[in-house]
Amino acid sequence: MPDVIDHRPNRPSLPERIKRDPAPTRLQYRLERMWLRPIWRQAVRVGVPSFLIALTAGLWLADEDRRATLTGGVRQVMDKVQSREEFLVRTMTVEGASPVVDKALRAMLPVELPASSFDIDLTALRLQVMQLDVIESIDLRIKPGGILSAVVKEREPAILWRHARGIDILDRSGHRVASVTARDVRADLPLIAGDGADLAVTEALALIDAAGPILPRVRGLVRRGERRWDLELDHGQRIMLPADGAVIALQAAMALERSQDMLGRDIVAVDLRNPSRPVLRLGIEARNTLRQARGQPLLGPDGRIIQDEEKTEG
Amino acid sequence: MAELYQTQRAMRNIRRAALQRGVIGILDIGTSKIACLVLRFDGTGTFRETDGVGPMAGQANFRVIGAASTRSRGMRRGEIEVMAETERAIRTVVAAAQKIAGVRVDHVIACLSGGRPASYGLAGDITLEAGRVHDHDVARVLAACDAPDFGRGREVLHAQPVNFAVDNRSSLGDPRDHVGNRLSCDMHVLTVDGDVIGNLIQCIRRCDLELAGIASAAYASARASLVEDEQELGAACIDLGGGGTGVSIFVKKHMIFADAVRIGGHLITQDIAQGLRVPLPVAERLKTLSGGVEATGRDDREMLDLGGAEASGWDGERRSVSRADLIGIMRPRVEEILENARQVLDAAGFDQMPSQQIVLTGGGSQIPGLDGLAARILGPTIRCGRPLRIDGLAHQFTDPGFASAVGLALFAAHPQDEWWDFEMPADSYPTRSLRRAYRWFRNNW
Numbered sequence: 001m002p003d004v005i006d007h008r009p010n011r012p013s014l015p016e017r018i019k020r021d022p023a024p025t026r027l028q029y030r031l032e033r034m035w036l037r038p039i040w041r042q043a044v045r046v047g048v049p050s051f052l053i054a055l056t057a058g059l060w061l062a063d064e065d066r067r068a069t070l071t072g073g074v075r076q077v078m079d080k081v082q083s084r085e086e087f088l089v090r091t092m093t094v095e096g097a098s099p100v101v102d103k104a105l106r107a108m109l110p111v112e113l114p115a116s117s118f119d120i121d122l123t124a125l126r127l128q129v130m131q132l133d134v135i136e137s138i139d140l141r142i143k144p145g146g147i148l149s150a151v152v153k154e155r156e157p158a159i160l161w162r163h164a165r166g167i168d169i170l171d172r173s174g175h176r177v178a179s180v181t182a183r184d185v186r187a188d189l190p191l192i193a194g195d196g197a198d199l200a201v202t203e204a205l206a207l208i209d210a211a212g213p214i215l216p217r218v219r220g221l222v223r224r225g226e227r228r229w230d231l232e233l234d235h236g237q238r239i240m241l242p243a244d245g246a247v248i249a250l251q252a253a254m255a256l257e258r259s260q261d262m263l264g265r266d267i268v269a270v271d272l273r274n275p276s277r278p279v280l281r282l283g284i285e286a287r288n289t290l291r292q293a294r295g296q297p298l299l300g301p302d303g304r305i306i307q308d309e310e311k312t313e314g
Numbered sequence: 315m316a317e318l319y320q321t322q323r324a325m326r327n328i329r330r331a332a333l334q335r336g337v338i339g340i341l342d343i344g345t346s347k348i349a350c351l352v353l354r355f356d357g358t359g360t361f362r363e364t365d366g367v368g369p370m371a372g373q374a375n376f377r378v379i380g381a382a383s384t385r386s387r388g389m390r391r392g393e394i395e396v397m398a399e400t401e402r403a404i405r406t407v408v409a410a411a412q413k414i415a416g417v418r419v420d421h422v423i424a425c426l427s428g429g430r431p432a433s434y435g436l437a438g439d440i441t442l443e444a445g446r447v448h449d450h451d452v453a454r455v456l457a458a459c460d461a462p463d464f465g466r467g468r469e470v471l472h473a474q475p476v477n478f479a480v481d482n483r484s485s486l487g488d489p490r491d492h493v494g495n496r497l498s499c500d501m502h503v504l505t506v507d508g509d510v511i512g513n514l515i516q517c518i519r520r521c522d523l524e525l526a527g528i529a530s531a532a533y534a535s536a537r538a539s540l541v542e543d544e545q546e547l548g549a550a551c552i553d554l555g556g557g558g559t560g561v562s563i564f565v566k567k568h569m570i571f572a573d574a575v576r577i578g579g580h581l582i583t584q585d586i587a588q589g590l591r592v593p594l595p596v597a598e599r600l601k602t603l604s605g606g607v608e609a610t611g612r613d614d615r616e617m618l619d620l621g622g623a624e625a626s627g628w629d630g631e632r633r634s635v636s637r638a639d640l641i642g643i644m645r646p647r648v649e650e651i652l653e654n655a656r657q658v659l660d661a662a663g664f665d666q667m668p669s670q671q672i673v674l675t676g677g678g679s680q681i682p683g684l685d686g687l688a689a690r691i692l693g694p695t696i697r698c699g700r701p702l703r704i705d706g707l708a709h710q711f712t713d714p715g716f717a718s719a720v721g722l723a724l725f726a727a728h729p730q731d732e733w734w735d736f737e738m739p740a741d742s743y744p745t746r747s748l749r750r751a752y753r754w755f756r757n758n759w
Contacts, residue, residue: 021387023402024409032409033522036418 082118090114090146097152101134105150117142133176159201160186162193162220174201194223203246207231210250214263228273237263239270249275322470322732329526329726332421338526338726339411339419341404342534342719343514344427345389345557345580346677349711349719350407352380352415353726376727377706380415382407383716391557391576392428392531394513397520404521422523423726425718426471426514427531427558429506433571433662435476436461439498447480447489447497453736455499469508471530473733476500476568485566501733504530504572527726532560532572534721539675539699539714540564549671550664551699552655552692553717554678556580559651561658563667568730571662575654579678582647589643590635592620604637607645608683613637648681652691659692673699677715 024032034040061067081087090113094102108128111119122140129138129150139151155171160183169177169186176198180186190208197204204221207229211218214233222230222238229246231239241249249272256262256278262270266283282290288298297305332338333355340351355376384407388399412419438459442451456475464470478486480494489497511528518525536551548565559575579601587597604618616637664670670693674684679698689696700712701720711719 021385021403021406023406026405029405029409030522033412033418036412036416 082116087117088114088146089117089120089142089148092148092150094150094152097135097150097154101132101152101154104132105129105152109148113148114146120148134178136171157186157189158205160189160191161198161201162191163195163197168198170198170201172201172205174198190218191220192223193220194226196226197221197223199226200229204229206247207241207250210247210254213254214257217263233263237267237269240273242273242275245275252278325525325527326729326732328421328524329423329729332526333726335420337415337417337419337421339408339422339523340719340722340726341408341422341424341518341523342531342716342722343389343394343400343404343424344386344531344555344718345392345578346386346555347383347715348386348403348407349383349716350381350404350411350419350422351378351707351711351719351723352411352417352419353377353723354379354415354417355727376704376723378704378708378711378723379417379706380411380413381708381711382410382414383711384410386556389557391578392426392555392574393510394517397513397517400517401520404517404523408521408523420524421526422518423527423529423722424514424518424525425529425531425534425722426506426511427553427555427560427574427718428576429510430576431471431504431506431530431532431572431574432464432468433573434462434464434503434505435570436501436503437498438501439496442480442495442497445493445495447492447494449490449736451497452478452489452499455497456501456733456736459499459501461503464505467508468505469511470503471506471511471528472502472504472533472569472572474502474568474730475733476502476566476570487566502568502570504533504569506530527729529722529725530560530562530572531555531718532562532574533569534719534725535560535675535701535717536562536564536569536673536721537724538701538717538721539673541702542567544669544671544673547671548667548669549673550659551673551675552679554579554651554674554676556677559655559676559678561655561662563659563662563664565667565669571664573658573662575651575658577647577651577654581651582644582678585643585647586640590620590639596620600640601644604640605644606637606641606682607648607687609638609641609645613641644681645687648678648684648687649691651678652688656692670695672696675699675701675714675717677713679714 035044061070092106092109092113094105097105108125109120110125120142122142126138126140129135129140134154136153136155138153139149141149143149155175155177157169157177158172159170160180161168161170162183167180167183169180169189171177183191190204192198192201192204200223207221208215208218211231217233217235217237219232219234222232224230224240228243229241231241231250233239239250239253252275253262253270253272256270262280266286267280268283269281271279271281284299284301284303291298297307300306329338336355338353338355340349340353342349342351353376384403386400387403388394388396389403394400408419408422436459438455438457440451440455440458444451452475455478477484477500478489479498480486480489480492481496483492483494486492489499514528515525532551532553535553536545539551539553540549545564545567548563550561550563553560553562556579557576558578561571561573561575562569563571582605583594583597583601586592586601587594590597590600592600600618600620604616606613614636617634618637618640620633620635659665659672672688672692672695674688674696675698678684685696685698698714699717700714701717702724703712704720704723707720
């Protein structure tokens with residue numbers, strides 16, 4: 001203790017008393033030990049801040065107006081970015097499409113050009129376009145310079161298919177291309193008919209190729225029982241082809257035709273359903289000629305035997 | 315002794331659990347300072363080239379990750395005097411060590427320097443029925459040791475089997491599977507005051523810590539300071555502490571005797587404070603910085619400032635004394651301490667030992683010239699020991715004052731066999747516990 005105690009108001013402040021033997025209080029000690037537990041540390045360092053953030057965000061968003069302001073602001077910013085000059089699509093180019101398809105494509109575009117490229121969903125547009133039967137594939141992309149380019153590959157019409165609901169144009173794979181109202185619209189295409197004929201278009205085309213020499217006489221192919229073909233010729237003639245090896249059977253028939261002018265004779269049907277045993281069905285005239293030579297009663301146009309009584313009566 | 319057996323076993327299980335978790339605290343509660351080390355047992359045993367010395371004497375499976383020490387409070391002669399003060403000191407040191415280590419310490423191993431330790435050598439003898447020593451025979455022979463009356467309120471702190479003999483083949487470390495007819499053992503039992511241990515346990519429990527083991531400070535500092543050869547051939551370790559001086563004798567790597575002299579370094583400080591009429595902190599500083607036991611002519615001219623007005627207090631004058639005066643005050647007290655240690659050693663029969671090596675450790679062993687004085691009093695083969703190097707311990711904790719902390723770390727890493735490590739033979743369980751078990755069954759089913 002100093003000898004004279006200084007009581008002056010402006011006395012120099014005494015050096016602070018050094019606290020000897022400092023010790024943490026029990027609470028401090030326990031808190032410190034709790035803090036050294038990893039789970040507490042995690043809870044305080046991660047849990048509390050995230051909880052506070054979630055709480056403030058939740059409280060702030062609880063108000064309807066604020067939510068509206070927020071969503072409005074976000075949308076505004078998005079619009080601002082999306083409607084920039086760089087993202088603008090001005091024109092649409094269509095390559096490889098006929099004028100009708102071109103028009104349809106332009107009509108399918110969901111937005112009016114010019115529009116932002118963010119508004120054009122190319123994937124959805126492509127799926128929508130692919131639903132058109134006439135289009136085999138389409139390559140849609142946005143090119144620099146604001147051009148929406150569509151490179152279209154159309155299906156090629158290969159054959160006509162007459163069925164119960166009308167006439168369809170099919171391509172080589174049997175996929176529908178378009179409908180026509182009459183056969184005469186596409187007289188250049190061969191005709192097939194019958195149920196399930198569209199599933200065997202490849203075979204039908206091969207048969208038509210094989211029927212080369214008699215092609216002007218061919219009226220069409222008829223699918224029978226969804227398994228085999230009949231080749232229909234004019235004058236009511238037809239070639240019945242087997243289910244398997246129809247092309248080979250037709251080639252055999254063509255060989256017969258070439259060598260013996262088979263189809264120029266009075267034959268109604270060539271039955272090749274059993275390839276090892278071709279059967280010819282004669283016409284009524286030929287049969288009557290034969291019958292006459294044999295002295296048998298003649299046949300009427302309905303195939304029945306004309307009775308002698310009628311003759312005597314007539 | 316069955317109850318003690320159970321508590322010691324429980325502590326050992328706690329220690330095993332703590333080692334499994336990998337972190338254990340060492341709490342050396344001394345009279346002048348409290349030290350806390352936090353050990354991490356990772357079992358890597360890595361040896362770093364920078365350490366220079368060989369692979370840490372096999373102590374490489376743990377490292378110190380936090381260490382702190384503080385001035386002790388509320389302690390007197392190695393015993394707790396004011397429990398709240400001691401608790402605050404423990405809290406301080408544990409909090410500091412935890413902060414350095416960055417992990418929470420739940421289990422601590424503590425040491426006890428006071429409590430009037432008393433050592434007993436017990437002998438047990440059994441007949442081997444099988445003609446061969448089995449595991450349960452070891453437990454049986456330990457249980458067969460006839461314990462004398464330790465006195466009221468005495469607790470067994472250590473009960474270590476020191477020596478086994480089968481028939482006439484003695485000094486066996488491990489008697490298992492030896493063929494013979496008789497198995498006898500010598501056990502060293504160290505007892506202390508039960509109340510002192512109870513206070514310590516209570517104090518540690520109040521700090522939210524769990525006690526995973528307890529050892530005698532004399533034993534711990536000897537583990538740290540005696541090198542392996544000294545432990546094997548026989549040596550005495552004198553731990554010159556603040557409140558007391560611990561004496562322990564080792565031979566064949568086992569402690570065979572331990573005792574404590576109840577005067578220590580604080581008494582020297584007290585003498586200086588009285589003799590020079592200075593406050594205790596000043597006296598402590600004088601003792602630590604300029605103390606000694608051998609005066610030379612130069613010391614007459616070396617004047618020590620006793621501090622100014624704030625230090626010497628009421629008279630306000632600046633005084634100084636020569637170092638020779640200081641030495642003149644210290645020397646008789648140091649001599650007295652060493653004389654007492656000599657008496658303890660004589661009582662233990664240390665002069666009959668094959669090796670007369672004496673190792674001085676503890677904070678008091680840093681007095682300059684102590685080895686010369688001790689050699690005159692205790693015997694010629696004497697050295698001042700520093701604790702063993704352990705991995706990760708900061709340099710300021712490697713001085714002799716921390717020998718018992720380091721020794722506790724070694725005790726935690728490599729505990730010696732104690733009686734309670736062996737399964738107790740079933741027939742020596744007291745019938746009381748069987749009756750209690752029966753009652754528990756009857757009450758619950």
